[in-house]
Amino acid sequence: MTGMGLGVGAVARRLGVAPSTLRTWERRYRIAPSRHTAGGHRRYDETDVARLELMQRLILGGVPPEEAARAARAAGPGELAAPPAPPAAAVPAGEAPAVRALVRAAAAMDAAAMRRLVRDALDRDGVAGAWPGLLAPALIEIGARQAAGGVPVEVEHLLSDCVLGALAAVAAAAGPPVTTRPVLLACAPEEQHSLPVQALGAGLAQEGLEVRVLGARVPYPALAGAIRRTGPAAVFVWSSTAETGDPRPLADLPGTRPALRLIVGGPGWADGALPAGTRRVRTYAGAVAAARAALGLD
Incomplete structure (x- = not known):
């Protein structure tokens, strides 16, 4: 980036975009560049771009x-320091024919075409390929x-519903798990945007892992109860905004024998406030790898 910033x-x-x-x-939404040229042209510095990248990641999460x-706008330096979305998800949609086709179908509210495109991608590439390559x-x-x-x-709701339906079908069609201790997946309390959790659950099921997807807005006492009843190898908690990402209750979640791995x-989430031993992941592939590692599969 030049000293004058990016246009x-x-x-x-x-x-x-x-x-x-x-x-x-x-x-x-008042996400504005911090400077302008003498001629009035917008110029974005690194912090401005980081805020835009964060906004884009949040939109991706629903x-x-x-x-x-x-x-x-409210994010501090630690939150803005998070890396952008994985490269496959950051490729402009106009450069991927499959993405263009799905976006056109969504804009036309052609649910049949959306379901076909999503299902074909999942059948061909699995969740591991279809999520970063097409769906995200x-x-x-x-x-x-x-x-x-525009x-x-x-339109956004219909596309999300088609994706959720297809992911549910993938999870239902997965073969018997090769693991016995489950992985629990939950959204933080008051976190309503569960699509990333559903995608991860379907992908882990395809990997042969025993999965329990608890869904959106899971109170910590309910999550603690599920931990006690199921004895999971790993617990994954999703938060898309600082308002839902209070890390303090994480430290009070019960342990298991053998010890579970806490993944967020x-x-x-703010890195510095997470309980000791918590693993923070930033990509779909990272979440899968962390869950597999907790089960001793890698």
Whole structure:
């Protein structure tokens, strides 16, 4: 980045969105560059770009754009230091024909075409390939268009519903698990955006792991009860915003024998405040690897 910062076009290419999306985010959600040239052109510094990347990651996790923008504006240096989404998810949707096709089907609210495209990708590539290669980029693109006013919110909801249905079918079709101790997957209390947890659950089931997906808004006492009843090898907790990512109750979760591995994912967690021994993952592949390691499979 030059001393003058990046222009709108360069930042748009870096995030894989249209320049008009950045202007809309500035106008609607006050995610603005910190400087301008003498001629009035926008210039984004590293912190500005980090806030945009955080907002984009939150949208990918299912957070409404207004809420994602609010969290990005309030984020401290530790949260902004998190790396951007994995490269496969950051590729501009216009460069991937399969993503373009899914985005077109979503914009047309063609549920049959969406289901076919999602199902074909999952059949061909599994969750491990389809999530970063197709599903996540399409969700990012539709979220960005919805934030820019290019598509109505029901388009985003319909796409999410098609993806959730397909992931549920993958989990249901998975063969018998090769592990006995389960992996528990849950959203933090008040965290409503469970799509990343559902994707991880389906992917782990495809890997042959015993999985229990507890879903959205799981109170910590309920999670503690599930730990006591199932004796999991690992517990994964998802938080997409700082409002849902309070790390203090994590330290009070019960232990197991052998000891469980506590794993957290999502941009809502602040690294320095996590309990000792907690593993924070930032990508789908990292979450799968952490779960497998907890079971001694890698």
